[in-house]
Amino acid sequence: MSRTQTSNPQIRCAIYCRKSTEDGLDQEFNSLDAQREAGEAFIASQKNEGWVCIPDQYHDGGFSGGNMDRPGLRQLLLDIEAGRVNCVVVYKVDRLSRSLMDFARMMETFEKHNVSFVSVTQQFNTTHSMGRLTLNVLLSFAQFEREIIGERIRDKIAAQRRRGKWTGGIPVLGYDVDRSQPSPKLRVNAEETSRVREIFEMYLKLGSLLSVVVELEQLGWRNKAWMTRKGQPKGDGEFDKGSLHALLTNPIYIGKIRHKTELYAGEHEPIVNEDLFRNVQQQLQRNGRTGGGEVRNKHGALLKGLLVCKACERSMTHTFTGKGTRRYRYYTCTQVIKSGRRSCPTRSLPAAQIEEVVVDQFREMTTDPALRKQVLKQALEDDVTEIKRLRKDRDQLRQQCAWYHTELNRLTVAPEANTDNTSLIADLHDRIAKTARQISKLDQRILEAEQEQLPSEDVEAAFADFAGLWGTLSPQEQARSLALAVKRVEFDSTDSSVEIEFHTEAFHSLTTSSTKETP
Known part of the structure; x- marks a missing residue:
């Protein structure tokens, strides 16, 4: 079986x-x-x-x-x-x-x-x-x-941010993460602080993200370089429009911590003046609304982004009409464009005429002796402010260098048991040398700023030659120059008057009440 x-x-x-x-x-x-x-x-x-x-x-x-x-x-x-x-x-x-x-x-x-x-x-x-x-x-x-x-x-995270604490994430240019305490904190990196401020000022000067990206590439400036807890290098990439926009819109630089749509006072030290930050946000918003139209002003619209309708507090946009081969330029209230003629009493303004009124009014102001005196005063105050800023940057670098020396002394005099600090000591030596070079450069810039003066005769000559200088500029350069000086141009349709508000308080105090009827 x-x-x-x-x-x-x-x-x-x-x-x-x-x-x-x-x-x-x-x-x-x-x-x-x-x-x-x-x-x-x-x-x-x-x-x-x-x-x-x-x-x-x-x-x-x-x-x-x-x-x-x-x-x-x-x-x-x-x-x-x-x-x-x-x-x-x-x-x-x-x-x-x-x-x-x-x-x-x-x-x-x-x-x-x-x-x-x-x-x-x-x-x-x-x-x-x-x-x-x-x-x-x-x-x-x-x-x-x-x-x-x-x-x-x-x-x-929400509770920590409401208290102004840094809750982690990728470090930003201008700050280092101090993990010596139970709760990590942001500590100002003096080497990077002045660079951050220059990037903000560079954007106001050049007027577009792409122009700043190109300039940063030529200077060899890069994003924040940092190390993970395991010693892996991160960051240090080239700037692009996205990373530059993130830097320019980050409220951390004015001492704020963002949580969703709210801003809270942070524990860290601000490194950018709030006025500078606000001006950059306004420039970004203007470029955002017009797609960078102010920068790419092909038709030389002098008042693009500046002219406002007083009746409805809406901006007046640059428009065209054509007849045959001829093109006619106008400024039209955006409320009219959106909701029709009955929505606003202000009619379309001939662009050339309203632009001429503003330029003539600005030209008349340049001949005012009181205005010239105020301009000189403002320029001197700006020089003093710049010197103070440079000295503050130098003081921060000196504090940073002192901290590096303290750490170097700690690692060499009382090294931790069974720990090889060779790489840390070498890194500190490199940082000290780099900081010393930065301090030397700032010393030179402070000396040059203190020696530079703005003689009153130079101001007189600049204003005296305003007409000749203005005529040599292209329409795009004229528009850009006007935007740097003028904050707002308001048109009142009830009496066809124009009121100009300048960026500086000195201009504003002398000219806000000045009006002139359009032709």
Whole structure:
């Protein structure tokens, strides 16, 4: 009589391991190793059922369970579709996913290829209805826990920002992150402070993001360079329009911390004057509304972005009408363009005539002796302000250099046990040398600024030759020059008068009441 020997079919088991953070992954035996060891032990206990462990490792260290964008998981799903896996083993169900929607998608894939799912510590098998029910319950709690953790983190960040604390992220040019205290803080980097201010001033001078990007490339100035906690270099990329816009609109430079749409006073020291920051935001808004029209003013519209309708407080835009081969320029209230003629009493103004009125009024002001005196006074005050700013930058650099010397002394006199500080000491020496060069350059700039004077006869000559100088400029240059001096031109349709407001308070006090009827 013959005897037939039967055996269980082989079940190829894949162990999936995941850890949300990278902390501890560099250890000799980490969390991923512990998860795999537990999975191998469980598979070995099912040896009589034909279970065998696939040698391939499906590990995701430092990846969230809230999505499926994980290399180890992607490889696992590919091997399942290829028919290489019959069972997926995890330490806990939330190691595979913390999202019900993602898990449902994976379960569809598992069922389509007859793959079962087993959790070692929660011992259930999805080949049974009770196992599937238990799995759904556990997964619901896993997703709930993930959402609660997310809410707590968001609430904590919001509370910290309301108190003006830096809550982490990529360091910005002009600041370093001081982690010597329990809560990280932003500390002014004196070497980068003056560069940040110059970038703000450069944008006001050049008038467009692209022009500044080109200038920064020529100067060799780059974005913030920084090191991760593991010593990996980051940043130090070239500026583009996106990174430059992010720098120019970051309220951190005026000592503010942004949370959503609100601004709060920060713990860190501001490095940009609020007036300078505000002027840059206004220039960005003007360029944003017109697509940079002020910069690309092809038709030389002198009052583009400056002329305002007093009746409805809307800007008046530069428009055209044509007859045959001739083109006629006008300024039209944007309220009329948007809502029709009845929405505003101000009619379209001939561009050449209104521009001539403004230029003539400005020309008359240049012949006023009182105005010339105020201009000279304002220029001298600006020189004093600039010298104060340069001295402040130099003082910050000296403080930075003193801190470097303190750290150097600490590392050389009382080195930490079993720690090689050679690279840190070399880096500090480089920083001290670089800071010393920066201080020397500032000393030279301060000396030059103190020696430079603005003689009153030069001011007289500049105003006396205004007509000749103005005539040599192109329409685009005239528009740009006028925009630098004039803040606002208001047209009142009730009496056809024009009122000019200048950027400087000196101009404003002398001219805001001056009006002149249009032809």
